[in-house]
Amino acid sequence: MSTTSVVPQAVADVRALLSVENISLRFGGLKALTDVSFHVGRGELFSIIGPNGAGKTSMLNCISGRYTPSDGRVVFDGADVTRLKPNRRAAIGIGRTFQNLALFSHMSVLDNIMVGRHHLLKNNLFSGALYWFGGAQKEELEHRRKVEEVIDFLDIQHVRKATAGTLSYGLRKRVELARAVALEPKLILLDEPMAGMNLEEKEDMARYIVDLNEEWGMTIIMIEHDMGVVMDISHRVMVLDFGKKLVEGEPAAVLADPHVRKAYLGEEDPLLEDEPTPAALSA
Numbered sequence: 001m002s003t004t005s006v007v008p009q010a011v012a013d014v015r016a017l018l019s020v021e022n023i024s025l026r027f028g029g030l031k032a033l034t035d036v037s038f039h040v041g042r043g044e045l046f047s048i049i050g051p052n053g054a055g056k057t058s059m060l061n062c063i064s065g066r067y068t069p070s071d072g073r074v075v076f077d078g079a080d081v082t083r084l085k086p087n088r089r090a091a092i093g094i095g096r097t098f099q100n101l102a103l104f105s106h107m108s109v110l111d112n113i114m115v116g117r118h119h120l121l122k123n124n125l126f127s128g129a130l131y132w133f134g135g136a137q138k139e140e141l142e143h144r145r146k147v148e149e150v151i152d153f154l155d156i157q158h159v160r161k162a163t164a165g166t167l168s169y170g171l172r173k174r175v176e177l178a179r180a181v182a183l184e185p186k187l188i189l190l191d192e193p194m195a196g197m198n199l200e201e202k203e204d205m206a207r208y209i210v211d212l213n214e215e216w217g218m219t220i221i222m223i224e225h226d227m228g229v230v231m232d233i234s235h236r237v238m239v240l241d242f243g244k245k246l247v248e249g250e251p252a253a254v255l256a257d258p259h260v261r262k263a264y265l266g267e268e269d270p271l272l273e274d275e276p277t278p279a280a281l282s283a
């Protein structure tokens with residue numbers, strides 16, 4: 001199957017914050033990713049879609065540092081980060097949420113979000129003596145101010161003291177997003193942020209994601225199975241299929257691409273008359 005790019009590479013390259021260059025990832029004999037390249041520009045909302053097992057989460061893991069690719073490189077903000085550990089990547093501005101919630105369920109919402117900012121604290125327990133001389137105290141205040149800003153933005157004031165594990169699924173997803181946002185990342189990786197949500201929760205989450213992108217200026221890479229949301233809010237979309245890049249481009253062009261229709265719908269004839277509905281495209 002041929003790989004097509006709806007957007008000319010030269011356009012997508014402009015002011016790239018992230019460049020994924022010829023990434024391959026193998027698990028023993030299994031090729032999870034094969035020679036995948038793409039660029040995400042500063043301020044873009046970029047989505048990765050594809051059938052189950054296509055390699056979407058593996059790709060996010062290569063970007064966040066959880067997996068080290070077998071071949072290829074990941075360049076973030078001008079630096080080659082391919083071999084950098086996940087915590088170092090978080091420190092230079094790559095944040096993420098997980099497909100399955102990764103909150104500390106016994107801790108309060110506030111503490112979960114504070115954990116997200118932990119690495120940003122220059123002063124730590126060992127410099128506690130400095131506290132009374134102002135440096136750490138000022139830092140702690142700034143730290144709390146930022147956390148409160150994130151709590152306000154995501155409308156979770158009413159549960160800030162609640163134990164995370166007691167919240168509804170939709171709220172926990174929002175708290176997880178808050179924790180990632182509190183890191184003030186330049187790039188945020190969202191792995192199925194709307195999975196398991198009802199319609200209202202999905203609409204809320206889509207709005208938060210758009211606001212994060214437009215108002216907070218965050219560059220976003222999102223994996224999402226809800227095709228309606230993906231096509232609605234993404235600037236560009238990349239389709240993976242069996243670990244290979246199938247298509248990349250603006251939502252309407254991707255939706256109309258015969259390779260995509262074939263991968264999702266099994267259509268052999270690209271000239272089939274019926275337009276696929278977003279619901280029909282949902283995996």
Ligand SMILES: Nc1ncnc2c1ncn2[C@@H]1O[C@H](COP(=O)(O)OP(=O)(O)OP(=O)(O)O)[C@@H](O)[C@H]1O
Nearest residue numbers: 027030031032050051052053054055056057058059
């Ligand atoms: N740690 C791992 N060890 C072995 N195989 C893995 C590992 N992680 C992923 N894989 C395999 O790599 C392939 C791609 O998986 P991946 O989770 O990236 O797909 P996906 O597109 O995110 O799927 P889904 O939509 O179901 O989440 C699958 O065959 C999966 O079983």
